Amino acid sequence: MSERSADDAGERPVSGRPTGEQPVSERPESERPESGRRRPGRRPGSADTRGQILAAARETFSEKGFDKATIRGIARQSGVDPALVHHYFASKEGMFVAAMELPVNPDEVIPTIMNGPREEIGERLTRFVLTMTSEAEARQPVLALVRTAMTNDRVVSMVREFLTHALVNRVAEGLGIPPIRMEAAFAQLFGVVLMRYVVKLEPLASAEIEELVELLAPTVQRYLDGS
Structure with missing residues (x-):
């Protein structure tokens, strides 16, 4: 390899990032590109998420009855994704049982x-x-x-x-x-x-x-x- 080629290799950026540029993961969140930020959305699971879902379920079942209550509606009221409700309770029947204890x-x-x-x-x-x-x-x-x-x-x-x-x-x-x-x-x-x-x-x-x-x-x- 020629001397020029060796120099070029030493200056080549890693993973396509220009030399001296700060990695995306190390930048302040406000300076990260859109794809690198956590977008706002429904709340992920946490220690008290299950209790919040049950509180919303009790209120919904009381107001609408079992038939008209929906997992999607209860998820919306408690601010979580419907998939998280399914994760905790599997079905509307399971959620009713838990909500009514x-x-x-x-x-x-x-x-x-x-x-x-x-x-x-x-x-x-x-x-x-x-x-x-x-x-x-x-x-x-x-x-x-x-x-x-x-x-x-x-x-x-x-x-x-x-x-x-x-x-x-x-x-x-x-x-x-x-x-x-x-x-x-x-x-x-x-x-x-x-x-x-x-x-x-x-x-x-x-x-x-x-x-x-x-x-x-x-x-x-x-x-x-x-x-």
Whole structure:
């Protein structure tokens, strides 16, 4: 290589940047080209983002009900991207469960109940409801929501829409039965829960779970069999 060529090589800029020019990453943000700056937009996830989404969800569900509330609308109200809402809650049902502090998510429970012999669904559903509500921590949010619904038209509408679309219709469709049969099964079970823990009617209130499963499961199964 000639002496001139060597000199030229030493002066050649690295990565196309003129000699002596400050790297983009080291410049003040105001001096960076547009492509190197963080553009303003919706807030990324942070420690309290989930709580902000839930607060917006409670307000939206209360004002619009379950059916008319949308993930996009709740994301807009909380100032985040809809994808972040999906990241935290997966679905509108999951967000409702979290916002209302319910102990179960239909997306997780329904496959558990449906997985197994059809002739045992009544027993699985009965045992699940009675076992879940036997724990005070799980039972209290449900009963609080029921009590509120009894005196608040907005809440009762919201609960009705959620039960209809997230639970009743999905299970009824999976079993191929009319929704009214699924509604009757839920009414039977949650009526027992109210008598057991709100009215505290004895001996129902102090009965063992397995005793109640044996008593109630055949009736619930009859609703679900469609016979």
